[in-house]
Amino acid sequence: MDKKISVKVCLGTTCFVMGSSNLQELIETVPAKYGDRVEVTGVPCLGLCSMDWEFSKAPYVKVDDDVIKEATVEKVLNAIDAKMKK
Ligand code: FES
Known part of the structure:
Protein backbone atom coordinates (compact mmCIF):
# COMPACT_ATOMS: atom_id res chain seq x y z
CA MET A 1 0.00 0.00 0.00
CA ASP A 2 1.25 3.48 -0.78
CA LYS A 3 2.46 5.51 2.08
CA LYS A 4 0.19 8.37 3.02
CA ILE A 5 1.26 11.86 2.13
CA SER A 6 1.45 13.98 5.21
CA VAL A 7 0.60 17.68 5.05
CA LYS A 8 1.39 19.80 8.06
CA VAL A 9 -0.07 23.28 8.13
CA CYS A 10 1.78 25.50 10.57
CA LEU A 11 -0.59 27.30 12.87
CA GLY A 12 2.11 28.97 14.94
CA THR A 13 1.90 32.69 15.58
CA THR A 14 4.15 33.93 12.78
CA CYS A 15 2.54 31.76 10.17
CA PHE A 16 -0.90 32.58 11.47
CA VAL A 17 -0.23 36.30 11.22
CA MET A 18 1.17 35.79 7.72
CA ILE A 27 -7.94 20.46 6.54
CA GLU A 28 -11.38 19.93 5.05
CA THR A 29 -10.86 20.20 1.31
CA VAL A 30 -7.86 17.88 0.99
CA PRO A 31 -9.53 14.81 2.51
CA ALA A 32 -12.58 15.54 0.38
CA LYS A 33 -10.42 15.57 -2.75
CA TYR A 34 -7.85 12.87 -2.02
CA GLY A 35 -9.59 10.64 0.51
CA ASP A 36 -7.35 8.90 2.96
CA ARG A 37 -4.22 9.05 0.80
CA VAL A 38 -3.36 12.42 2.27
CA GLU A 39 -3.45 13.37 5.89
CA VAL A 40 -3.65 17.05 6.79
CA THR A 41 -2.94 18.30 10.26
CA GLY A 42 -2.51 21.70 11.84
CA VAL A 43 0.68 21.84 13.85
CA PRO A 44 2.30 24.31 16.21
CA CYS A 45 5.34 26.32 15.05
CA LEU A 46 7.51 24.14 12.81
CA GLY A 47 10.55 26.12 13.91
CA LEU A 48 11.08 27.43 10.40
CA CYS A 49 10.07 31.03 11.00
CA SER A 50 12.93 31.56 13.44
CA MET A 51 15.42 30.28 10.87
CA ASP A 52 14.21 32.71 8.27
CA TRP A 53 16.13 35.96 8.37
CA GLU A 54 13.50 38.20 6.96
CA PHE A 55 10.48 36.54 8.51
CA SER A 56 8.98 37.00 5.13
CA LYS A 57 8.50 33.47 3.88
CA ALA A 58 5.72 32.45 6.25
CA PRO A 59 3.28 30.79 6.21
CA TYR A 60 4.97 27.43 5.98
CA VAL A 61 3.45 24.08 5.14
CA LYS A 62 5.29 20.79 5.05
CA VAL A 63 4.30 18.19 2.49
CA ASP A 64 6.14 15.11 3.70
CA ASP A 65 9.65 16.50 4.09
CA ASP A 66 9.31 19.31 1.60
CA VAL A 67 8.86 22.78 2.99
CA ILE A 68 6.55 25.10 1.10
CA LYS A 69 7.29 28.75 1.76
CA GLU A 70 4.70 31.49 1.44
CA ALA A 71 2.22 28.70 1.20
CA THR A 72 -1.10 29.13 -0.52
CA VAL A 73 -3.88 26.63 -1.00
CA GLU A 74 -2.88 26.36 -4.65
CA LYS A 75 0.81 25.72 -3.92
CA VAL A 76 -0.05 23.01 -1.43
CA LEU A 77 -2.44 21.29 -3.83
CA ASN A 78 0.19 21.42 -6.58
CA ALA A 79 2.75 19.85 -4.26
CA ILE A 80 0.33 17.07 -3.36
CA ASP A 81 -0.44 16.45 -7.04
CA ALA A 82 3.26 16.30 -7.85
CA LYS A 83 3.81 13.69 -5.14
CA MET A 84 0.85 11.65 -6.31
CA LYS A 85 2.36 11.33 -9.76
CA LYS A 86 5.61 9.86 -8.45
S1 FES B 1 5.05 29.95 13.25
FE1 FES B 1 5.17 28.69 11.49
S2 FES B 1 7.19 28.01 11.43
FE2 FES B 1 7.05 29.19 13.22
Missing part, protein backbone atom coordinates in the same frame (compact mmCIF):
# COMPACT_ATOMS: atom_id res chain seq x y z
CA GLY A 19 -1.99 34.07 6.55
CA SER A 20 -2.03 30.43 7.53
CA SER A 21 -5.61 30.89 8.68
CA ASN A 22 -6.50 30.78 4.97
CA LEU A 23 -4.82 27.41 4.77
CA GLN A 24 -7.02 25.83 7.36
CA GLU A 25 -9.58 25.13 4.68
CA LEU A 26 -7.12 22.48 3.45
Whole structure:
Protein backbone atom coordinates (compact mmCIF):
# COMPACT_ATOMS: atom_id res chain seq x y z
CA MET A 1 0.00 0.00 0.00
CA ASP A 2 1.25 3.48 -0.78
CA LYS A 3 2.46 5.51 2.08
CA LYS A 4 0.19 8.37 3.02
CA ILE A 5 1.26 11.86 2.13
CA SER A 6 1.45 13.98 5.21
CA VAL A 7 0.60 17.68 5.05
CA LYS A 8 1.39 19.80 8.06
CA VAL A 9 -0.07 23.28 8.13
CA CYS A 10 1.78 25.50 10.57
CA LEU A 11 -0.59 27.30 12.87
CA GLY A 12 2.11 28.97 14.94
CA THR A 13 1.90 32.69 15.58
CA THR A 14 4.15 33.93 12.78
CA CYS A 15 2.54 31.76 10.17
CA PHE A 16 -0.90 32.58 11.47
CA VAL A 17 -0.23 36.30 11.22
CA MET A 18 1.17 35.79 7.72
CA GLY A 19 -1.99 34.07 6.55
CA SER A 20 -2.03 30.43 7.53
CA SER A 21 -5.61 30.89 8.68
CA ASN A 22 -6.50 30.78 4.97
CA LEU A 23 -4.82 27.41 4.77
CA GLN A 24 -7.02 25.83 7.36
CA GLU A 25 -9.58 25.13 4.68
CA LEU A 26 -7.12 22.48 3.45
CA ILE A 27 -7.94 20.46 6.54
CA GLU A 28 -11.38 19.93 5.05
CA THR A 29 -10.86 20.20 1.31
CA VAL A 30 -7.86 17.88 0.99
CA PRO A 31 -9.53 14.81 2.51
CA ALA A 32 -12.58 15.54 0.38
CA LYS A 33 -10.42 15.57 -2.75
CA TYR A 34 -7.85 12.87 -2.02
CA GLY A 35 -9.59 10.64 0.51
CA ASP A 36 -7.35 8.90 2.96
CA ARG A 37 -4.22 9.05 0.80
CA VAL A 38 -3.36 12.42 2.27
CA GLU A 39 -3.45 13.37 5.89
CA VAL A 40 -3.65 17.05 6.79
CA THR A 41 -2.94 18.30 10.26
CA GLY A 42 -2.51 21.70 11.84
CA VAL A 43 0.68 21.84 13.85
CA PRO A 44 2.30 24.31 16.21
CA CYS A 45 5.34 26.32 15.05
CA LEU A 46 7.51 24.14 12.81
CA GLY A 47 10.55 26.12 13.91
CA LEU A 48 11.08 27.43 10.40
CA CYS A 49 10.07 31.03 11.00
CA SER A 50 12.93 31.56 13.44
CA MET A 51 15.42 30.28 10.87
CA ASP A 52 14.21 32.71 8.27
CA TRP A 53 16.13 35.96 8.37
CA GLU A 54 13.50 38.20 6.96
CA PHE A 55 10.48 36.54 8.51
CA SER A 56 8.98 37.00 5.13
CA LYS A 57 8.50 33.47 3.88
CA ALA A 58 5.72 32.45 6.25
CA PRO A 59 3.28 30.79 6.21
CA TYR A 60 4.97 27.43 5.98
CA VAL A 61 3.45 24.08 5.14
CA LYS A 62 5.29 20.79 5.05
CA VAL A 63 4.30 18.19 2.49
CA ASP A 64 6.14 15.11 3.70
CA ASP A 65 9.65 16.50 4.09
CA ASP A 66 9.31 19.31 1.60
CA VAL A 67 8.86 22.78 2.99
CA ILE A 68 6.55 25.10 1.10
CA LYS A 69 7.29 28.75 1.76
CA GLU A 70 4.70 31.49 1.44
CA ALA A 71 2.22 28.70 1.20
CA THR A 72 -1.10 29.13 -0.52
CA VAL A 73 -3.88 26.63 -1.00
CA GLU A 74 -2.88 26.36 -4.65
CA LYS A 75 0.81 25.72 -3.92
CA VAL A 76 -0.05 23.01 -1.43
CA LEU A 77 -2.44 21.29 -3.83
CA ASN A 78 0.19 21.42 -6.58
CA ALA A 79 2.75 19.85 -4.26
CA ILE A 80 0.33 17.07 -3.36
CA ASP A 81 -0.44 16.45 -7.04
CA ALA A 82 3.26 16.30 -7.85
CA LYS A 83 3.81 13.69 -5.14
CA MET A 84 0.85 11.65 -6.31
CA LYS A 85 2.36 11.33 -9.76
CA LYS A 86 5.61 9.86 -8.45
S1 FES B 1 5.05 29.95 13.25
FE1 FES B 1 5.17 28.69 11.49
S2 FES B 1 7.19 28.01 11.43
FE2 FES B 1 7.05 29.19 13.22
